[in-house]
Amino acid sequence: MQTNPTHTSLVAVGDSFTEGMSDLLPDGSYRGWADLLAARMAARAPGFRYANLAVRGKLIGQIVEEQVDTAAAMRADVVTLVGGLNDTLRPKCDMVRVRDLLTEAVERLAPSCEHLVLMRSPGRRGPVLERFRPRMESLFTIIDELSTRHGALVVDLYGAPSLADPRLWDVDRLHLTAEGHRRVAEAVWQTLGYPPEDDGWHTPMPPSPPPGWLDRRTSDARFARQHLLPWIGRRLTGRSSGDGLPPKRPDLLPYEDRAP
Known part of the structure; x- marks a missing residue:
């Protein structure tokens, strides 16, 4: 990997992780690691262009259908592709189909850019995700195989202890x-060959006193009421949090920082 590179364009493809949830800005929009990465890259390359096609809730089939050809046609220097995790969290998941769709996406994107970046997504500790962990790790095996076959870069967020911290x-x-999101941006930045701005992005945070029993139960009840039950409802009815939402940066245009 070239050190201290200069890239002139970036296209981000994916779901809520790449859209930037839950890095909320005062105006109600989301920033996220891809926007942070674009800001850094733009500071080094006048006229830098950026598009973010990601939309929350998208499955890998939707990403392939709605985003991949658009991204490939932009011929950006760097394309990031993160998808498939939403599929693994569904009640039923055909991992063979996920593999085939990811393969299709990589085969279309890899020839269109200088660097295709894939990721092993971060995994939070907790009982809700434990039942899906074998699927997640199967997805990451597919990603590793595709990166080897097509010369893509892989950012291993799953293996970073810091990103498992609740x-x-x-x-x-x-x-x-x-x-x-800031730590993810740093991880991608370094993977692309840029000089580190935070060598310790993967270092665990300092320990803090664990919450008491009552605080944990209150937090669990709030989580179930406000997030888990609505999420289950969408899964059972086939709805998505991203239904009808457009990408936040659909065109490859000169970067403009929207943060205050």
Whole structure:
């Protein structure tokens, strides 16, 4: 990997993780690791262009159908693809189909860019995700195989102890906080060959006193009421949190920082 590179364009493809939930800005929009990465890259390359096609809730089939050809046509220097995790969290998941769709996505995107970046998504500790962990790890095996076959870069967020810390996850327990997104941006930045701005992004946070029994039960009840039950309802009815939502940056245009 070239050190201290300069890239002139970035296209981000995926779901809520790449859209930026739950790194909420004051205007109600989401920032997230891809926007943070674009800001850093733009600071090094005048005229830098950026598109973010990701939409929350998208399955890998929807990503392939709605985003991949658009991203490939943009011919960006760097394309990031993170998808398939939503599939693994569904009550039923055909991992053979997930593999085939991811393969299709990588085969279309890899020839269109200088660097295709894939990720082993971060995994929060907790009982809700434990039942899905074998599927997640199967997905990461597929990603590793595709990266070897097509020369893609892989960012191993799943293997980073810091990103398993519940303090880096929002109250919905599915999306990273602003600090979590900052660490992901740093991880991708370094994987692309840029000089580190935070050598310790993967270092666990300092320990803190564990919450008491009552605080844990209160938090669990709030999580179930506000997030888990609605999430289960959408899974059972085939609905998605991203239904009808457009990408937040659909065109490859000169980067403009929207954060205050």
